[in-house]
Amino acid sequence: xxxxxxxxxxxxxxxxxxxxxxxxxxxxxxxxxxYRQDPGMGLKLIYYSVGAGxxxxxxxxxxxxxxxxxxxxFPLRLELAAPSQTSVYFCASSYEGNTEAxxxxxxxxxxx
Amino acid sequence: KQEVTQIPAALSVPExxxxxxxxxxxxxxxxxxxxxxxxxxxxxxxxxxIQSSQREQTSGRLNASLDxxxxxxxxxxxxxxxxxxATYLCAVSKGxxxxxxxxxxxxxxxx
Numbered sequence: 001x002x003x004x005x006x007x008x009x010x011x012x013x014x015x016x017x018x019x020x021x022x023x024x025x026x027x028x029x030x031x032x033x034x035y036r037q038d039p040g041m042g043l044k045l046i047y048y049s050v051g052a053g054x055x056x057x058x059x060x061x062x063x064x065x066x067x068x069x070x071x072x073x074f075p076l077r078l079e080l081a082a083p084s085q086t087s088v089y090f091c092a093s094s095y096e097g098n099t100e101a102x103x104x105x106x107x108x109x110x111x112x
Numbered sequence: 113k114q115e116v117t118q119i120p121a122a123l124s125v126p127e128x129x130x131x132x133x134x135x136x137x138x139x140x141x142x143x144x145x146x147x148x149x150x151x152x153x154x155x156x157x158x159x160x161x162i163q164s165s166q167r168e169q170t171s172g173r174l175n176a177s178l179d180x181x182x183x184x185x186x187x188x189x190x191x192x193x194x195x196x197x198a199t200y201l202c203a204v205s206k207g208x209x210x211x212x213x214x215x216x217x218x219x220x221x222x223x
Contacts, residue, residue: 033210042116042201042215050208058210090155097208098143098163103156 002026006091006104013081013111021076021107023091031094032074033101034058034066036087043090049074050097081111114139116204118214125192126222133187133217135202140183146211147176147187148201156201160187192221 007022025032030051035043035058045058049068063085065077074093078085088108094101115138125131135145144163148156160169160176162185168177175188189196199218203211 031208031210035213040215043203043213045210045212048210092156092211097210098205100158100161101146101203101211102158103148105155 004091004093004102004104006089006107008107009105010108011110013078013109015081015083015111017081018077018079019081019109021078021089021091021109023074023076023104024072025074025091025093025102026072027093027095027102028071029093029095029102030071031097032068033092033094034064034074034076035090035092036060037090037106038087046076046089078109083111085109086111114142114204114206114212116202116212116214118200118202118217120217121215122218122220124220124222127192127194129192129221130188130190131192131219133189133200133202133219135185135187135214137183137185137204137212139206140180142180142204142206143208145176145178145185145202145204147174147185148203150199150201150216152198159200189219192219194221194223197221 004025033048034046047066049055091104147159162178173190199216201216203213
């Protein structure tokens with residue numbers, strides 16, 4: 001059972017570079033989410049999607065973009081990396097908004 | 113805005129002890145509450161999901177309760193083991209909105 005798969009696991013970026021964090025799920029879930037986790041700060045929602053073609057901002061969307069062209073994939077794009085985006089990023093999915101959520105293993109991103 | 117608080121932030125107990133982790137939330141109009149476990153450097157693993165109509169859920173040595181009216185949930189771990197050492201996070205959802213997380217309780221079970 002693959003569940004939620006995130007790639008890459010680790011990445012170091014230079015300031016101003018761009019990259020895409022990949023997330024795919026094989027559970028036919030409608031809802032997908034991106035969170036970031038900073039030490040001692042819990043998880044904060046960046047963007048989420050309730051289905052293909054529909055995305056919405058979370059608490060901390062600035063500096064990020066998303067798209068949802070298929071049910072399975074929900075990539076997160078960083079256009080101009082900044083040191084403040086150094087964090088651990090988690091992708092998650094659920095069948096509906098009030099059902100059990102499943103998380104990927106995370107991407108640890110460092111911007112230098 | 114929903115806020116979720118977990119107390120204590122860290123807890124250290126000897127092996128075999130029963131323990132309780134606390135979670136409180138400010139908006140009682142939730143649809144569900146979920147408890148997760150996170151090991152260092154790893155993702156989140158779902159432990160228990162309590163729907164708003166339920167009062168508790170059990171899985172093995174874990175029991176989670178929910179009191180919506182007071183905005184509280186507890187996670188009870190029976191006969192703790194060193195393998196239970198991890199960070200435990202609670203999160204709440206209102207309607208079809210995404211989960212809002214607490215900052216977690218870091219548990220250490222000493223052999």
